[in-house]
Amino acid sequence: MSSSSARVDLDGNPINPLTICMIGAGGFIGSHLCEKLMTETQHTVLAVDVYNDKIKHLLEPDSLPWAGRIQFHRLNIKNDSRLEGLIKCSDLTVNLAAICTPADYNTRPLDTIYSNFIDALPVVKYCSENNKRLIHFSTCEVYGKTIGSFLPQDSPLRQDPAYYLLTEDTSPCIFGSIEKQRWSYACAKQLIERLIYAEGAENGLEFTIVRPFNWIGPRMDFIPGIDGPSEGVPRVLACFSNNLLRREPLKLVDGGESQRTFVYIKDAIEAVHLMIENPARANGHIFNVGNPNNEVTVRQLAEMMTKVYSKVSGEDSIETPTIDVSSKEFYGEGYDDSDKRIPDMTIINKQLGWDPKTSLWDLLESTLTYQHRTYAEAVKQSIAKPLAN
């Protein structure tokens, strides 16, 4: 659908075309957000990233209906003076750039802290100094562990939502000790949130902070040895997809007992779209964006992915579909985990009327269909190659 000038916001006001500086546009979330903005709006995107593989289909050929509304700028925001100019000539900046894979948090803690805090500082400063609106991507991980996880195992209070529901304005943020470097990411994200909030309070920065709760879907991370390093460890969707494609057991870290709520990327992108086009309702807010109805343990996720993959690939599952590994073996020293993450949806529902729609089974079915179509042949060839040599 192409938009017309008749599009209106949630309060009935016409939506004017915006120029959006999107930093990290070449990543998983960025690629879906660019796609949405190109196909359903008249906004222009200045797409900033060091990579563009995931948005190549939007950049060429020149005959695409949105040609001229998306420009790719290959730059590293760590050290590029062009950044301020791009922010200055935009109405809005969306900052997605970050190191955000848990395998990096305890093995590259310095890069993680620099990427999530230091590198975001100039973005906040340029937005504040030039009176530009900022939508900054934080994380659900700022909540850390739940209060409930510190109660005795048999305490009935563990069942009380007050002890596990994560609410933007009231929940505490509970991290592990300093040598649990897993929390360096969460801590850096929390400090940049606090800085953005302070820029709003002292200097009038118009901001929105997004806390994503495990958004998943096509183009998430990479398949090791196919479109990423063989030894790389992506997030769980890609790890399990890789295992399924290679017909290997899925590895359950520390028994797969941690719980997550997964939201379909396309539902989540709807929420960001609403934030972009409804500044009066989104400015000054922190929003959880997740799907509380899609809660599973990691073990249940593995079991469901195994079933769904069998259905979409037509292959029977292997005899031992999962194996247990310790977190030390899988991630190395200094790993720790969030126990449970249920987003409170009250604020985003009240401000933007947003609710997630897609069930976990349905989102896995469309995602694993994509994974199978995109990677199965390449994985088969990469497995066959060493034998042929």
Ligand SMILES: NC(=O)c1ccc[n+]([C@@H]2O[C@H](COP(=O)([O-])OP(=O)(O)OC[C@H]3O[C@@H](n4cnc5c(N)ncnc54)[C@H](O)[C@@H]3O)[C@@H](O)[C@H]2O)c1
């Ligand atoms: N996907 C999720 O479920 C999730 C959950 C919580 C938080 N987040 C946050 O959302 C944001 C986007 O996440 P994603 O899943 O799309 O990750 P991603 O890794 O796919 O995308 C991040 C993009 O930023 C780019 N980037 C990083 N550093 C850069 C730099 N210095 N200069 C230019 N580009 C740089 C990377 O090349 C990458 O394309 C991150 O801030 C992340 O912390 C995502």
Ligand SMILES: O=c1ccn([C@@H]2O[C@H](COP(=O)(O)OP(=O)(O)O[C@H]3OC[C@@H](O)[C@H](O)[C@H]3O)[C@@H](O)[C@H]2O)c(=O)[nH]1
């Ligand atoms: O092969 C695997 C991979 C992962 N896991 C487990 O699966 C769970 C989810 O792991 P993910 O790699 O998807 O990442 P997490 O949910 O822990 O954090 C992520 O989500 C929030 C974002 O801020 C970050 O992008 C990232 O930190 C963890 O408990 C992890 O230990 C496995 O059991 N096996």
